[in-house]
Amino acid sequence: MFFSVLPLRAVAFQAMFLLLAIAIEAHVLQRELKLVPKKAAQYAMTLNLLTVAVGWFLFFGFEPFLRPPVKAQLLNFIFFDRWSTDTVFWFILAGFIIFFTSFIIKLLGLQQLELLLTTPQDLATQQEKTLRKNRLGSRKKQQSGLPRQPRQASALLSANAFSYTAILLLLFTRMLFVNVPVL
Known part of the structure; x- marks a missing residue:
């Protein structure tokens, strides 16, 4: 009989890190993008x-070539x-690569998510606002100071x-208080 080995510790830590990241990123997205809490949590999730799904697919794609x-x-x-x-x-090095790769995936994912969730009424409202801003001229500044895209990118980068900082602190704390063998 064939029994596959399941790394339960890795799965448990992945779930814990995922819950922690969702909570932290939902708060940051809510604060920086001025989203309602429910929408910020849905975006973060x-x-x-x-x-995580793309990361595991990449891991299992590259693992045979190691x-x-x-x-x-x-x-x-x-x-x-x-x-x-x-x-x-x-x-x-892998940590830095994973950080920036996950940022790019999240940025592209947020753009696609907003495209999927934009209704025709929202699109018409955005076009009206753009027309009003163009009529008023360049004397009136934007209220937010930044266009939508750079604000999203900076919000996602800080989130x-x-x-990642919270996860790293958890890992360091675990390493300090749990006797982890080093070969």
Whole structure:
């Protein structure tokens, strides 16, 4: 009989980190994009679930192409929570790559999500506002100071940074208080 191995610890930590990221990012999106709490939470959930799904697909896509020693170290880290000092640089580099990749995925996901959720009435209202602004001329400044796209990007970047910082603090705290073996 074939039994597949399920890394329950990794699944549990992924769920905990996902809940933490959703809570933090929903708060930041609500505050910076002036969204109602329900909509901010829905956006945060959708974007984080999209990011996690894409991340796992990328991981399982790249994993077969890793060299056997690297694959063994990676599996040792995922299944047994053991890592070597030789791989610290690569984990840090992977962390930066994952941070910016998840930011790009979330930014593209938010743009697509807003396109999907825009109703014809919302589109007509936006066109009316644009026409009124053009009629008033360039003397009147925008109330927000920034167009919608850069404001979304900065809000997502700060939300992503806050959630990754909280997750990193949890991981460091766990490493300090739980005896994690280093090979």
